[in-house]
Amino acid sequence: MLAALATLTALLLAFHRLVPNSPGHLGSLLESFLPWYGLMIAVLLGLALLRRSVLALAALTLPVAAWTYLFGGLLLPGAKPGAHDLVVVQHNVSDENTDPAGTVRALADAEPDLIGLEELVPAALPIYERTLAPRYRYRAVVGTVGLWSKYPLTDVQQLHIKPAGITEPWSRGLRAVIHTQHREIAVYVAHLPSVRVHPSGLALSWRDESAGLLGKAIATDKSHTVILLGDLNSTADDRGLNPLTSQMNVPARGFAFSFPAAFPLARIDQIMARSATVGPIRALPATGSDHLPVIARITLG
Structure with a gap:
């Protein structure tokens, strides 16, 4: 047996x-x-x-x-930091976060170059903006997702990744271009629909449809280097993210389980890149969210 x-x-x-x-x-x-x-x-x-x-x-x-x-x-241990690397943080801050200022201070203390956030509710958004402004001059917010950067941002666009079955207002994706000293990089921030559990099994159709729309947008992006930060409500091993993992690099080192924060079982908060290497990735200490932040170093090469 x-x-x-x-x-x-x-x-x-x-x-x-x-x-x-x-x-x-x-x-x-x-x-x-x-x-x-x-x-x-x-x-x-x-x-x-x-x-x-x-x-x-x-x-x-x-x-x-x-x-x-x-x-x-x-x-395995990661390679030594390189001169052309970017440090990025991805975090679903939760629409029920009771300490938004403390949350973003913790993220900024990790000294990333880019911060991607999801579940930015209107009541808390001014707190995030005010707290991050001294260290991050550039930011873009579309709907409930946002990007803060140490590098200039241009060409901010809303991503149309809303599944056809969702009829209420829903804006959970953006694309922007950051201008580093080495190259221009297209950065995507996305929050895919949640997975629901029913007696008949998992309800994934909206998430998979949204992943497909996001994958098409990245596939047609003419930028050489693309970075994706997001709560994708799925692990990199899940076939539902094939439209993304088939064309982007996932972290080469680290598990970084991020959800649920009280007892992390899976990393559904993802950092991916095209024409760049992601890794190592690790989870940061808990904030006021039900997710843990994840941080990774991206080697541009």
């Missing part, structure tokens, strides 16, 4: 893309928690040692190899 469970775990890790997404978006659910299969491997290892089962121990080499192939690189 232990050997069979070890083999099944290895198969799920190695061939998770073959798990059907219906009914209930089972494939996306599995992929959202793939790193945690390491805990299952640890439990099986303990049981195999307790039973002194040579067969089970031999079978466990399969899931260990699969997990190491998928996630082992995230545990």
Whole structure:
């Protein structure tokens, strides 16, 4: 039985893309928690040692190899900072945040070059703007998302990523161009629709539709280098983000689980880049949000 469970775990890790997404978006659910299969491997290892089962121990080499192939690189140290690097922070600040000033001070103290924020409600927006203004001269806010930068910003545009089924006012994406001393970079800030849990399974259609619209916008962007900051309500392993992960680099180092802040289980806050390398990524200490901020260094090359 232990050997069979070890083999099944290895198969799920190695061939998770073959798990059907219906009914209930089972494939996306599995992929959202793939790193945690390491805990299952640890439990099986303990049981195999307790039973002194040579067969089970031999079978466990399969899931260990699969997990190491998928996630082992995230545990390695990152390269040394380079002269052309950017430090960026991504954070869903929560529309119920009771300490917006303290939240943005904590983000600014990390000294990033760019800060992407989501769930900017009108009542708290002046606090974010006032608190960040001394260190970040340039900012762009569209709907409930915003970008603060140490570099000049131009060509600020609203992103049209609203799913067709949403009829109420909804603006959760922007694109802007930052002008660094090395090059111009298109920066996207986006907040994809939330995932809902129903008795029939996960409701992902709006999120997947919005991800597709965002992916098309980035695919047609003529800028050489593109950076995406956002609460994408999905992990980088989830097939629902294929329109983005198929054309952008994801963090090369670090897990940085960001949600929920009280007990982080997954990183749904993403930093991605095209024609640049992202990594390492790590989570910052908790703020007044139900998400943890994530920070990463982007090497432009």
